[in-house]
Amino acid sequence: MSTTSAPAVGSAQFGVVGLGVMGQNLALNVSDHGQVVSVWNLEADWVTKFLTQHSDRKMTGSGDLKEFVQSLARPRRILMMIMAGNPVDQMLDKLAPLLEPGDIVIDGGNSFFKDTQRREAAYRTKNLNFFGMGVSGGEEGARFGPSLMPGGDEASYEHLKPTLEAIAAKTDYGACVTYVGPNGAGHFVKMVHNGIEYGDMQLIAEAYDLLRKALGLGAKEIAAIFEEWNKGKLESYLIEITSHVLQVDDPETGKPLVDMILDKAGQKGTGKWTQQIALDLAVPIPTIGAALDARVLSSMKDERVAASKKLGAPSRQYSGDKKEFINAVQDALYASKVCSYAQGMSLIRAGSKEWNWNVNLREMARIWTGGCIIRARLLADIMHAFDRDANVANLLVESEFTSRVLESEKNWRSVVQTAAGLGIPTPAFSSSLAYFDSYRSMQLPQNLTQAQRDFFGAHTYQRADRPDAGFVHTDWIKLVKK
Missing domain, CATH: 1.20.5.320 (6-Phosphogluconate Dehydrogenase, domain 3)
Structure with missing residues (x-):
């Protein structure tokens, strides 16, 4: 039973620091799989409240950090789910004197991978193990099965593997977790995952924009199209939730809720990091870059409104066959998504080479088939592509993807041309096509x-x-x- 009194020494098998939504859900997830979980939070009353709410579970905790650490069996396994940046360093400084050689601390937040490298090196000098672990899947994933990307000491991973495999999402290809590589590899891969996510979301937004502006379709009509697309090659979590989003009406106005949302997108930094590191490693990722630019441009709402009054806009009426155009947008979205994933995989390979991580790209595709935000049928295809050729230079030149992208090329090119003619911005579609054309060009200017x-x-x-x-x-x- 849960208790807030001083926990018995060595009574818990797994510790969680930070009881925000993600921390709480991961603690419950671990508890679901039969392990006694000990929890700690900077605000001690959060510990009391959490344990009281879940008094039927085998959990313990304390507002005293020393008592929390002592409650864990050796080697101690502590997962931190706290804000990235200085709070992580401060927490690590507090934990270090309380730990013993061989203990393991995991940072499950979205930390910059170079910070993770620095922290891992510092803990190593103390004979302590530090892991940077990407966690994808949001609140629901944390509770019922995320995709996990741990990076740290390989030998120490064996102490984490049973728990992480138990709580991770499951697909036909196994648990959505694997040992990624040493020091910062886990957070690097999570960073690139988020960059691909940026590209994916922008491509979907552009498809939506084309359907509403070029064809004049309403939200529910577009929702039906996305629902149909989710039954085929575009099947994915993001396509699925897009269909759901477009079906929801605003309780206040009765209009589609999506139409009532201001067109200003935010970002938390991982996409920007992805672009910066890609430049450092000389890896082109134009689809992801276009997605970042699109978010920045969206934030310039007042400036865009003023510009629209001065510059106007061309006519946005499509005169061709609607069904053919919808099919063309589907092909353009698929081919562009392949480019986005190809760019991400190329960046992971370059990072792995730069820092000697030996990241297995096939395994990265596998652990993303479930739990994470970019989970998609496409990832199983990518996994099989690396099965056929683990060293393929780029997914675009892998035999199956080559044929599929070439089959989509005519429609892809037609959509970009149509969008340009109608004045509908498609930066990610256009950048993806330019990447494809550039990559296959024997002669560039x-x-x-x-x-x-x-x-x-x-x-x-x-x-x-x-x-x-x-x-x-x-x-x-x-x-x-x-």
Whole structure:
């Protein structure tokens, strides 16, 4: 039974620090699987309230951090679900003197992976184990089965594996958790997951925008289309909830609730980190970048309203066959999603190489098939693609995806052209198509870029007829004068 009195030493098998919604739900999830859970929160009354609400469970806790730590069996396993940033460092500093060699602390928040690397190194000097673990699935996932991305010491993971596999989401491909790699690998993969999520959500928003502006469809009509799409190749959690969102009416006005929501999207930072690291690692992720830009532009509401009065807008009437256009948008959405996932997987591979993590891309696709926000039928296809060729350079050149994207190309290109003609912004669709066209281009115009750089800055270039001969410089002004 739950107790708020001083818990017995070593009486609990798993500890949770932080009783916000995610922390509470994960504690209950662990408890569901037969483990005694001990909890702690900065506000001690939260502990009392939580244990009182769940007095029928084998849980314990304390408002005293030392008592909380002592309540855990060795090696201690403590999951922190607290705000990222300084609070994590402060909590780790408080815990360290109370722990013993071999104990394990997990940060389950959305921390920046380089902070995780620093924290893991600091704990290692104390013979303590620190894990950075991505947790995806929101409140429901935390309660009933999230996708988990733990990174830390591989040997210590064996002490976490039974619990994490028990609480993770389950699919036909197993528990949605795996050992990702050392130090910051788990939080890096979660960061990229969120970047893909940004791209996915923007692509869906653009599909919705095309259907309402080009075809003049209402929210419920679009909901029916998304519901149908969710039965095929686009089947996913985000497509499913989009259909549900579009069916809800506003209790105040009776209009579709989505139409009453201000078009200003927020962001919490992981998408921005993804873009920044991609630039550092020289990995192009234009679909994800376009999604970030779209959110930033959406935040400029007043400026956009003023601009619309000055600049106007072209006609937005589509004169073609509606059914054909709906099918074309479906194909464009699918092909663009493949590009977004291809970019994300390429970034994970680059990060793994840079920091020697040895991340298994097939496993990343597998653990995302359930529990997480981007779970989709597409991820099972990606998993099988890596089964066929674990070292494929890019998903676009994997045989199955090559054929599927090429089958979608005509409609994809038609949708982007139509959107441009009607003045409907589709930055993620357009960026995805440009990525596809650029990636498959044998010749790009950067020969001219290199010539310009060499002209004004003597940055040198390689000759196309003998690229292995090294870099050369041309005195362009002298040659032009001739």
